[in-house]
Amino acid sequence: MNDSPLWPLAVYFLLVLVVVGGMVLISWALGQRHHEMATARPYESGVARTGTARVRLDVKFYLNAVFFVIFDLEAAFVFAWAVSVRELGWSGFVEILIFVGVLLASLAYLWRLGALDWSSARRRPRR
Amino acid sequence: MNLALLNPEIALVVLALFVFALDLVWSNKRGIGYVTIAGLAGVAALVAGQFGLNTTSFSGALIVDNFAVFFNLLFLGAAALVVLAALQYGEQFLHWRGEFYGVLLFATFGMMFMASSGDLIAIYVALETASISLYVLAGFRKHDPASGEAALKYLLLGALASAVLLYGMALLYGLTGSTNLAAIGQQIAGQAGQPVTLLAMTLVICGLGFKVAAVPFQMWAPDVYQGAPTPVTAFLSVASKASGFAVLLRLTTSALGPLQSDWQAIFTALAVVTMTVGNLAAIPQHNIKRLMGYSSIAMAGYLLVGMAALAAGGAPSILLFLAAYTVTNLGAFAAIIAFSNATGSDEIDDYSGLASRSPLLALGFGFCLFSLIGIPPLAGFFGKFYVFAEAVNRGLIWLAVVALLNSAVSVFYYLRVVKVMYLNPARDTSPVNVPPSLAVALAVTAIGVVVVGVGIGPIMDTAVAAAQVLR
Numbered sequence: 001m002n003d004s005p006l007w008p009l010a011v012y013f014l015l016v017l018v019v020v021g022g023m024v025l026i027s028w029a030l031g032q033r034h035h036e037m038a039t040a041r042p043y044e045s046g047v048a049r050t051g052t053a054r055v056r057l058d059v060k061f062y063l064n065a066v067f068f069v070i071f072d073l074e075a076a077f078v079f080a081w082a083v084s085v086r087e088l089g090w091s092g093f094v095e096i097l098i099f100v101g102v103l104l105a106s107l108a109y110l111w112r113l114g115a116l117d118w119s120s121a122r123r124r125p126r127r
Numbered sequence: 128m129n130l131a132l133l134n135p136e137i138a139l140v141v142l143a144l145f146v147f148a149l150d151l152v153w154s155n156k157r158g159i160g161y162v163t164i165a166g167l168a169g170v171a172a173l174v175a176g177q178f179g180l181n182t183t184s185f186s187g188a189l190i191v192d193n194f195a196v197f198f199n200l201l202f203l204g205a206a207a208l209v210v211l212a213a214l215q216y217g218e219q220f221l222h223w224r225g226e227f228y229g230v231l232l233f234a235t236f237g238m239m240f241m242a243s244s245g246d247l248i249a250i251y252v253a254l255e256t257a258s259i260s261l262y263v264l265a266g267f268r269k270h271d272p273a274s275g276e277a278a279l280k281y282l283l284l285g286a287l288a289s290a291v292l293l294y295g296m297a298l299l300y301g302l303t304g305s306t307n308l309a310a311i312g313q314q315i316a317g318q319a320g321q322p323v324t325l326l327a328m329t330l331v332i333c334g335l336g337f338k339v340a341a342v343p344f345q346m347w348a349p350d351v352y353q354g355a356p357t358p359v360t361a362f363l364s365v366a367s368k369a370s371g372f373a374v375l376l377r378l379t380t381s382a383l384g385p386l387q388s389d390w391q392a393i394f395t396a397l398a399v400v401t402m403t404v405g406n407l408a409a410i411p412q413h414n415i416k417r418l419m420g421y422s423s424i425a426m427a428g429y430l431l432v433g434m435a436a437l438a439a440g441g442a443p444s445i446l447l448f449l450a451a452y453t454v455t456n457l458g459a460f461a462a463i464i465a466f467s468n469a470t471g472s473d474e475i476d477d478y479s480g481l482a483s484r485s486p487l488l489a490l491g492f493g494f495c496l497f498s499l500i501g502i503p504p505l506a507g508f509f510g511k512f513y514v515f516a517e518a519v520n521r522g523l524i525w526l527a528v529v530a531l532l533n534s535a536v537s538v539f540y541y542l543r544v545v546k547v548m549y550l551n552p553a554r555d556t557s558p559v560n561v562p563p564s565l566a567v568a569l570a571v572t573a574i575g576v577v578v579v580g581v582g583i584g585p586i587m588d589t590a591v592a593a594a595q596v597l598r
Contacts, residue, residue, distance in 0.1 A: 105148070109148070
């Protein structure tokens with residue numbers, strides 16, 4: 001624990017508030033106001049918007065996104081192994097083989113389950 | 128680093144993966160259930176072989192001691208009984224039954240690590256492994272909105288509790304510079320009086336309080352218990368609660384040992400409100416699963432009495448209570464599952480005249496309810512007796528009195544179910560058909576309730592041996 005005083009932090013925080021508040025207030029007081037046709041649009045100089053953003057997306061995208069997140073995350077563990085591959089030696093190699101093997105098995109499981117099929121026709125309901 | 132110490136856990140993961148693979152190629156889902164039970168028995172044998180080993184590995188992150196063995200056997204036994212109780216239930220109510228058993232095994236795996244972790248990171252990872260599997264299990268009746276609601280509520284509140292727990296753990300690490308429980312215990316004595324130490328301890332206890340459904344972190348319990356598939360409710364009420372107490376016991380005795388007077392005050396307060404709220408809220412319930420939900424909150428309150436009275440050598444009573452409660456509650460849920468399989472109802476009113484429709488089912492359920500009340504010589508009596516006696520020994524006589532008063536309140540709602548079964552006239556006199564698998568589960572637990580009660584000696588010895596390692 002170092003015993004440096006805390007008051008500079010408080011002063012700094014107050015200064016931040018004053019500077020930011022000052023910028024907003026002064027530009028509000030001195031600045032000009034516009035209200036034209038394009039002012040309220042998200043992109044003033046972009047393409048004019050059309051329709052709503054609340055479109056119903058197919059739930060299959062969600063499923064695929066979940067698969068992506070899962071398999072993408074597992075890659076992080078492989079990276080962790082890769083940076084210290086020499087120190088870990090053969091036992092590390094065997095461990096990562098088991099890890100990737102389990103991943104592969106889960107991919108085969110998903111495939112067999114029909115979770116990777118885009119059309120729902122082939123997905124068999126099971127009990 | 129001794130990989131052989133991990134044999135039971137490795138075997139359990141291999142079993143889970145095997146169950147998943149088997150599910151793809153074998154259409155006999157009941158067979159997969161039997162394979163799961165046999166595999167769990169094998170893993171339990173491996174765990175039992177570790178009794179008396181008392182060693183640590185992986186720089187203290189893995190603790191294999193009698194305490195861990197005791198809890199792991201509890202989890203494995205509970206999982207096996209839940210699978211047995213789910214065999215018939217699954218055929219009627221669940222899709223993807225092979226996966227159900229596999230996910231249940233992963234939850235058990237996480238709980239086993241919760242009991243045998245000596246490191247904050249390992250505890251957290253184990254807790255999440257168990258919790259995420261349980262979230263999935265709670266929502267396993269995919270087309271039942273109540274089940275989905277249960278899973279969502281459990282997930283959201285569970286994530287909140289995880290965040291609170293992690294915050295506490297981060298503060299503990301910041302205070303002591305270590306994630307190892309024993310090292311934290313040595314370091315934290317010097318920081319005992321500081322507010323931030325108290326904050327860290329409180330946050331950790333709050334996070335785990337969610338896991339064991341202690342008031343005021345109990346909001347999820349009744350809804351989740353009611354909405355989840357009944358075998359999952361059974362598993363939640365015993366194994367999940369036991370795993371939470373395993374971590375609490377480990378943390379308070381090793382990492383937070385020097386802060387004993389502080390956490391004792393917290394546990395005392397939690398125990399009083401948990402018991403009272405659980406028991407009072409159980410009274411007006413008319414759904415049996417919801418009733419059992421509040422009953423399990425009340426049970427968490429009695430266990431917190433044990434935590435408040437936790438001194439050197441005070442832990443065996445908690446372990447004993449957990450063992451008795453596990454057997455009893457699994458029996459009660461086996462009966463509830465049997466009844467809802469046959470009638471499709473969980474309403475207490477529909478239990479009217481069960482004694483004349485199906486005498487053995489009513490008798491088994493009645494045994495378990497009496498054990499929950501704590502009638503000697505059944506298992507539940509000794510669980511409560513030792514916990515309350517421990518409180519008296521530690522001078523917390525008023526707390527023991529509150530616990531006894533609460534027990535008296537609980538007699539009302541448990542006996543109401545017995546009364547409905549035995550005294551109310553049956554509306555529908557057709558016998559309730561109990562399939563053999565559930566009959567076995569109910570018989571095993573009902574006999575267990577009596578045997579644990581009558582043969583309390585050896586179990587107490589085991590609990591004492593298991594608790595010895597906690598200083």
